[in-house]
Amino acid sequence: MKFLKKFLLWFITPLMGIIVLMYIFDVDYLLRAVRTIYFRGETTAFLDDYKEFPNRTIEKGTTQPWAIHNDYNKVEATERLEKAHKDLETVAYLIIKNDSIWHESYYNDYTKDSKSNSFSMAKSVVSAAMFKAIEEGKIKSLDQKVGDFFPQFNEGMGARMTVGDLSSMASGLSWDEKYYSPFSIVTRAYFDDKLEEVILGLEVVEEPGQEFKYLSGATQLLAMVVVKATNQKLSDYVSQKFWKPMGAANEALWQVDNLDGIEKAYCCIGSNARDFSRFGKLFAHNGNWNGTQLLDSIAIAKMTTPRFDNAPEYGYGWWLKEYLGKKVYYMRGHLGQFVIVIPEDNIIITRLGHLKGLQTNTDAHSNDLYVYIDEAYKMMGMMQPNEGEGNSKPLTEVDAAFSK
Secondary structure, eight states, rough: OHHHHHHHHHHHHHHHHHHHHHHTTTOHHHHHHHTTGGGOOSOOOOOOGGGGOOEEEEEEOOOOOOOOOTTOOOOOOOOHHHHHHHTTTTTEEEEEEEEEEEEEEETTTTTTOOOEEEETTHHHHHHHHHHHHHTHHHHHHOTTGGGGGGGGGGGHHHHHHBHHHTTTOOBBOOOOOTTTTTTTTHHHHOOOOHHHHHTTOOOOOOOTSOOOOOHHHHHHHHHHHHHHHHSOOOOHHHHIIIIITTTTTSSSEEEEESTTTTBEEEEEEEEEEHHHHHHHHHHHHHTEHHHHSSHHHHHHHHHSSOOSTOTTTSSSSSEEEEEEEEEEEEETTTTTTEEEGGGGGGGEEEEOOOOOOOOOOSSSOTHHHHHHHHHHHHHHHHTTTTTTTTTOOOOHHHHHHHHO
16 A cells, blocks of 8 residues: 555656646647547547547538439449558548539548548638638738738738738748647647737748748637637637538537637647539639528639649648649648548549658658549549659659658
8 A cells, every 4th residue: 555655746747847847948739639639649630639629610501412413323433542541541531523412432440420520721711701800801802901800910010911811821920830740830720729919929930922831720710810800709710601601511610729829720620521622613603502691602713723823732721733624622631631622623632631642752642642533533434544654743753652
C-alpha cells in the first residue's frame, strides 16, 4: 500500500507540474490535442474527429434527392481505382454525370449518410460565403480592407490587406501549415478554445496581395469578416444561403472552438459525400441551382480563375488544374478529401478517405487526383486507356506514388 502511494505521488506530482508549465507557457491547448488525437494513436487530425469536438449545426431545409442515373453502378471500378481505394483507405467515391449519380461506392462501414471531416474543403465554402456577402452588399468588394472589420489590422502592411487577399491566399500573415507539429500555429488553432484571440494575434509580415501562399489562418480571418459583415453565425449564413436552398439531405456539423465560440472555418465541416457534392453541382452550373441563382455567375468565374500568373493552381478558395485538355477545379481537404468539378462534361467526382496520395514539390496537386479523374473517365467510356499519357503527371508515375 505504501509502495502504491509512493508510486502515485511520484507519477502525479511531475504530471501536475507539466500541466502547470503548459498553462504558464501558453501551450495548454496541447492537453486537448493529447486527449483527442495523440492518445488515440493518431499523429494528426483524423476523418471522424468531429465527434471529439463541440459542433454547431448547419441546418437543412426540404431535401432535394439526387437523381439516380439509368446506368447507376452498372460499371465496376477499375482495378487501378480499387487499388487506390485500398491503399489510401477511401470511405466514399462518387461519380455524378449530368447531375445524376452514375457510380457510388462506400467502404469501412460508411454509407451515404455517414459524416466525415471536410478539412480544408471548407475553405471553398467560406469563399463562396464571402462572395455571397459581396453580392448582398454586406461586404463592399474584394478590395475592402480587413481593417474595416478588425482595427487590429489597420497599421503597417496589415492596413493594405483586403478580403480578396484572404480568399486568394495572398494575406502575408504570420502562419505555418505544419500539420504534424504539435507546436505549430495550425495545431494551436485546431485545439485552442480561444480561436479568435489566436487569429487576431497574428501579424502581417509580408506585403499582402503580391503572391500566393497557402495559409489556413487567412481563411479563418476571412470567416470572421463574413460573420461581422452579415451579423450571423457562419453556420447559419451557410445554411440560409446554400445548404437549405441546395436541398441537402442531412444536417451538417461545423466544429467550433468552444460551445459559445466560432467555427473552425478553415476546416471541419462534418457531412457526407452526396451533400458535399452539391457544391460541385452549384459551381458546375455557374451558381444556378435548379433554376434559382444562389451565387452570381461572375463570382463563380472569379473563384475558379487564377489570381496570379505564377500560381495557376489556385483561384479564390478553389484549386485549379488544366487536365486532359479540360478545365478542372476542385475543393480539397487534408488526407485526400475532394469534390472535383469538370464543367465541360458536367462531371463531378467526390472522394473521401483516410489518406491522400503523394504530394511532391514539383506538382501543386497530389497524385491521387489524377487517378480519381482518369479512372472515372475510363469507367464512363470517355477516355482511352492511354489518353492520360503525355500529360503533366504520367499515369505510371501516379501508380508508383501512393504514400501513407
